Amino acid sequence: MTPTEHKNWTKSSWQKFTALQQPTWPDQEAVDKVLTNLALLPPLVFAGEIRSLKQLLAKAVTGDAFLLQGGDCSENFAQVTAPNIRETLKVLLQMAVVLTYAGGKPVIKVGRIAGQFAKPRSSDTEIIDGVELPSYRGDMVNSAEFTPESRNPNPKFMLKGYNMAASTLNLLRAFTRGGFGSLQRVQAWNQEFVAHSPMGRSYDRLAKQISHAIRFMETIGISSEAPQIHQTELFTSHEALLLQYEEAMTRMDSITGDWYDCSAHMLWIGERTRQVDGAHIEFLRGVHNPIGLKLGPTYDIDNVKRIIDVINPDNEPGRLTIITRLGMKKVEKALPPLLREMKKEGFNIVWSCDPMHANTYTAKSGHKTRNFNDILSEITCFFETHWSEGTVPGGIHLEMTGNNVTECTGGAHNIVDEELAENYMTSCDPRLNAEQSLEVAFQIADMIRS
Ligand code: PEP
Ligand code: CO
Numbered sequence: 001m002t003p004t005e006h007k008n009w010t011k012s013s014w015q016k017f018t019a020l021q022q023p024t025w026p027d028q029e030a031v032d033k034v035l036t037n038l039a040l041l042p043p044l045v046f047a048g049e050i051r052s053l054k055q056l057l058a059k060a061v062t063g064d065a066f067l068l069q070g071g072d073c074s075e076n077f078a079q080v081t082a083p084n085i086r087e088t089l090k091v092l093l094q095m096a097v098v099l100t101y102a103g104g105k106p107v108i109k110v111g112r113i114a115g116q117f118a119k120p121r122s123s124d125t126e127i128i129d130g131v132e133l134p135s136y137r138g139d140m141v142n143s144a145e146f147t148p149e150s151r152n153p154n155p156k157f158m159l160k161g162y163n164m165a166a167s168t169l170n171l172l173r174a175f176t177r178g179g180f181g182s183l184q185r186v187q188a189w190n191q192e193f194v195a196h197s198p199m200g201r202s203y204d205r206l207a208k209q210i211s212h213a214i215r216f217m218e219t220i221g222i223s224s225e226a227p228q229i230h231q232t233e234l235f236t237s238h239e240a241l242l243l244q245y246e247e248a249m250t251r252m253d254s255i256t257g258d259w260y261d262c263s264a265h266m267l268w269i270g271e272r273t274r275q276v277d278g279a280h281i282e283f284l285r286g287v288h289n290p291i292g293l294k295l296g297p298t299y300d301i302d303n304v305k306r307i308i309d310v311i312n313p314d315n316e317p318g319r320l321t322i323i324t325r326l327g328m329k330k331v332e333k334a335l336p337p338l339l340r341e342m343k344k345e346g347f348n349i350v351w352s353c354d355p356m357h358a359n360t361y362t363a364k365s366g367h368k369t370r371n372f373n374d375i376l377s378e379i380t381c382f383f384e385t386h387w388s389e390g391t392v393p394g395g396i397h398l399e400m401t402g403n404n405v406t407e408c409t410g411g412a413h414n415i416v417d418e419e420l421a422e423n424y425m426t427s428c429d430p431r432l433n434a435e436q437s438l439e440v441a442f443q444i445a446d447m448i449r450s
Contacts, residue, residue, distance in 0.1 A: 009286035011250040011259060014243050019279035021120040021241055021272060023141045023153040024134070031155040031244065038158065038248035043262030044114070044165055045236065047253035047288075053235045053265045054290045056108045058318030060350040060394040065105055066448075067321065067352055067395025068096055069237060069266075069292075070437070071112030073429035074119050077139045080164045085171050086180075087402025088113065089234065090189040091434045093181055094203055095441035096232075097189075101206060102445030109234045112399070114168040115264045116238040117161040118245070119428055120272045136427070139164075140242060144427045158245050165236075165263070172234055181232035184224060186210050191434055193404045198412050199438040237292070240267035243283050250287060261287040268292030268323065271357070276306045285310050292321045292397075296358060297330040301341050308347055317348040323397045324351070327358030328377040335382065339389040352395035353382035360429065363409065363417040369430045372410030376443055383447050396444065400432040401425075411436040 025031045059065035071088060072079075088111065096107040117140035126135045126146070133151040136144045140161035143150035175181055187207040194200040218224050240246045240261065249263035261267055267287075271294040273280040284291050291311055295304065304322075312320045322342075326334045342349055355378035356370060363369045379396065386393040406422045407430035409415050424430075432440060 009282075011247050011283075011286065013286070014247070014279040014283035017277065017279035017282045018275070019243055020275070021137075021270075022243065023137055024124075025153050025155055027155070034155040034158050035244055035248045038162055038245065041162060043249065043251050044162070044169055045262050045265050047255065047258070047260045047262070049235070050260050050265050050289050053108070053110070054288075054316075054318040056106070056318070057290050057321065057350050058348075059106070060108060060321075061317045061348050061392065063105075063392040063394065065108055065394075066099055066103055067108045067110065067350055068092065068099060069110040069112065069352065069395060070095075070398035070400045072116055072401060072426070073112075073399045073431060074138055074427055075113065075116045075164075076144075076427055077117075077160060077164055080168055082171060084401075084403065085113075085168055086175065087191065087434065088400075089172060089175055089181070089402070090191060091400065091402040091437050092234065093232065094189050094438055097183075097186060097210065098203065098206060098438070098441040098445050099448070101210070102450070103448040104450040108395075109232070110237045110266055111172070111234055112237060114172065114236040114238075115161070115165040117164070118239065118241040120239070120241060120270050138241075140245065158242070161245070162249075169236060172236075176232045176234050179230065181234075183210060183229045184214060191402065194435050194438060197435050199435050199442060202442060203438060235265040237264050237266035237268065239270050240280065240284060241270060241273065243279055246283060253288075258288045259286055261289050264289075266290045266292060266321075268294060268321075270294050271296045271325065274307060276303060276310060281307060281310055290318055290321065292323050292352070294323050294325055294354065294357070295338070297326045297334045299334070299338065301338065304338070305341075305345065308342075312347075315346070315348050318350070320348070321350040321352050321395065323354045324382065325354035325357040326378065328355070328374045328381070330358065331378050331381045332385070335385045336389055339386065339391045343389065343391055350394040351386060351392060352397050353379055353393065354397040355379045355382070356397075356399045356429065363420055365417050365420050367407075367417075367420040367424055367430070369417070369420055370408045372408055372432075372436055372439070375408070375432070375440070379440070379444065380447070383444075396440075398432060398437065398440065399429050400437040402434050404435075405431060405433045407431050407433070408436060412439055
């Protein structure tokens with residue numbers, strides 16, 4: 001198929017295109033059974049919610065809102081527990097407060113959560129000590145353990161993924177709507193292990209100021225029961241990688257007649273699957289969700305323009321977020337020509353910075369890691385480049401967790417290579433821990449203070 005053949009979209013038209021990074025399922029009949037089942041299950045999110053996210057993202061195009069997107073590189077079924085979900089939410093809420101206070105504009109909170117269960121891999125197989133097995137492709141496909149049984153793709157994991165996403169989302173909705181996310185509780189989001197750190201203390205000072213402001217409002221008779229104070233909103237997102245699953249979750253909205261992928265509010269296209277004539281672009285062009293597009297340093301400008309023409313032909317603001325992941329060494333050279341050209345074309349884009357994926361290296365201890373200063377230098381360069389090009393730095397995309405992990409080096413506690421083994425929990429890429437995440441928020445706050 002060529003791009004000109006991107007014509008009549010249906011939720012299964014991607015099947016005529018080449019789909020990279022798909023599992024090789026051993027039993028096609030079992031797959032079909034799961035997909036039929038999934039297609040009958042209730043949607044996880046609703047079209048109306050997806051539309052409100054798109055409207056908010058439209059504001060991030062012009063700099064009237066800021067996108068904070070973050071969560072695990074890869075969620076694990078075994079880690080879907082109330083404390084884990086709560087701790088991730090807490091850090092996202094803390095970061096959002098820090099950024100809102102500094103930037104004086106709404107922060108759109110989008111988790112890499114409730115569905116981030118499928119991973120692209122650099123190779124189909126992995127060889128350890130001469131044994132070759134299929135690569136781990138995320139909990140929705142197979143299991144991480146290096147045994148033939150674990151690595152065998154099991155389509156039932158797609159159903160399990162749906163159920164895990166549903167229970168995660170259920171708890172998130174309860175937390176965000178039921179008072180946990182109320183600004184009146186802003187001080188309670190500081191975790192114990194963060195509270196006594198320099199970041200925790202800075203946060204505590206800020207939280208106290210907000211509490212004072214709310215008390216002042218109440219004193220003069222403005223109710224703090226307003227939903228803006230009492231409730232918060234967290235949207236969900238994941239990489240739309242497993243196209244069979246995404247197709248099964250795609251439904252027509254009864255109000256508008258438009259198609260929405262109801263597995264999450266926002267979906268992104270990974271660096272490895274953004275071929276303009278590929279199945280992922282074909283699938284995502286037809287659903288009306290906000291779409292993220294990851295761009296690495298080897299991007300080709302004409303190719304990017306062609307992708308944009310296919311994904312956002314009407315130049316609808318909020319539809320497309322470009323998530324650059326260029327690396328601290330390359331960002332300074334690679335970002336300006338891209339911004340210039342897209343500005344010249346007049347494309348409406350939310351520009352978001354993923355400072356994680358091009359800053360990965362292997363530590364002496366053998367752990368895959370990222371250094372806090374590298375992450376920060378890509379972020380800083382991202383903001384400065386946008387400001388000098390007259391474009392809008394609209395968001396940040398992080399791999400992070402609310403837990404006290406030791407996966408990225410550096411930060412206020414200066415985690416060193418030798419300490420990575422202490423609490424290295426990720427089954428995929430290294431995440432910022434709660435304190436490092438908060439530190440990123442404070443650093444950005446310093447840059448955007450209005
Ligand atoms: C990711 O976000 O986990 C990922 C694999 O990113 P990228 O597609 O940018 O490499
Ligand atoms: Co990752």
